[in-house]
Amino acid sequence: MxxxxxxxxxxxxxxxxxxxxxxxxxxxxxxxxxxxxxxxxxxxxxxxxxxxxxxxxSANDREALSKAEGGVSCTLEVQKALPLLKKAYGDSMHKVLHIGPDTCSVVSKLLKEEDTEAWGVEPYDLDDADANCKSLVRKGIVRVADIKFSLPYRSKSFNLVIVSDALDYLSPRYLNKTLPELARVSADGLVIFAGYPGQHRAKLAELSKFGRPAKLRSSSWWIRYFVQTSLEENETAAKKFEQASIKRSYKPDCQVFHLNAYH
Structure with a gap:
């Protein structure tokens, strides 16, 4: 579904x-x-x-229309933040899993980087995928999967897991299962891009699998939830990301959380 x-x-x-x-x-x-x-x-x-x-x-058409309507896509935000993530994570950017809508665009950008392997999980329909995305799916680099259930990867398969425009749609009931799964398949860390409360989301990610809009939560809500799920902040990566953001005058339109993987 x-x-x-x-x-x-x-x-x-x-x-x-x-x-x-x-x-x-x-x-x-x-x-x-x-x-x-x-x-x-x-x-x-x-x-x-x-x-x-x-x-x-095309995906670019939808993105342009979303921007024109004042929508915010955290998946687009991931693409903007990739140079900063490389500064923050260094060697951990060699093997990356991205989870979220239009993951093909993120994976394609990552694969252009030297010494970088990338995979993606698309939790939405891919009926309108372009030729490049269909090719990534055929090769098994991108998969379509319901993230409310176990991910089709072994534990610690990736150095870094990045998720965007996906967790906002899950209730705590499903987050209790999904968030530990994201941490399970990561060896070094987990980066979450989430929307701000009251923010108008991009139309390409308007509805959840349950037909409901995104549940945009505050940073304090997320932090409390991370603590309850035994996920700790990756302070080193968060500090490096912040320093790189200041240096480049980068102000994200989404909340960015840096978490340690389970050990």
Whole structure:
């Protein structure tokens, strides 16, 4: 049972928000040519529906639309933060597992790095995957898996595990199972990118497998939960990441937690 990344009634929201291209021009001409206006609006709706349907829109199209609507994708944030993560984790970046939507884009970027092996777990549908992503799936580098259950990897299979846009959708009941699993397959550490409370999430990760929106929690909530799950902060990595962020004037749009793996 996979999650859908397709937003609901996207075309309707764009119409109501007045964000259809040339909407004002259509409105000004409606008195003289109402049929032409209706026809152009219908064409606009069809174009928008085509992009969102996944049958013709690429990942870049969806990301651009998400940004235009004020959405925040922590998976995109991971890609921005990769140079800082390399500074913070050094040798631990040689064998990395990323878990989250559009993991193919993260894995592809990691594989371009020298001396870096990368794998991905996609917890959502891959019906609209591009050729590169389908190739990664065929090779077994990227897998589609329900993260509420055991991950298909041996303990300590990876130096570092990075997760984004996935844990926000899980209730504590499932987090109790998933979080220890993430720590189990990691040898050196776990990095979690989570949304801020009140933050509007990107449309590509709008719904959970249960059809509910993300549960955006505060940093204090997460810290208490980590303590309850016997996960400790990786203070060394957190400090290095913070120093690198200051040096590069980097301010993440998502919360970033650095945790030690289970020993």
């Amino acid at each position: 996979n999650m859908s990344r397709r937003p609901v009634n996207a075309a309707r929201r764009l119409v109501e928000g007045g964000s259809i291209p040339f909407a004002s021009a259509l409105h000004s001409k409606s008195r003289s040519s109402p049929y032409l206006s209706v026809l152009l609006i219908l064409v606009g709706l069809l174009v928008i529906a085509y992009i969102y349907s996944g049958s013709g829109g």
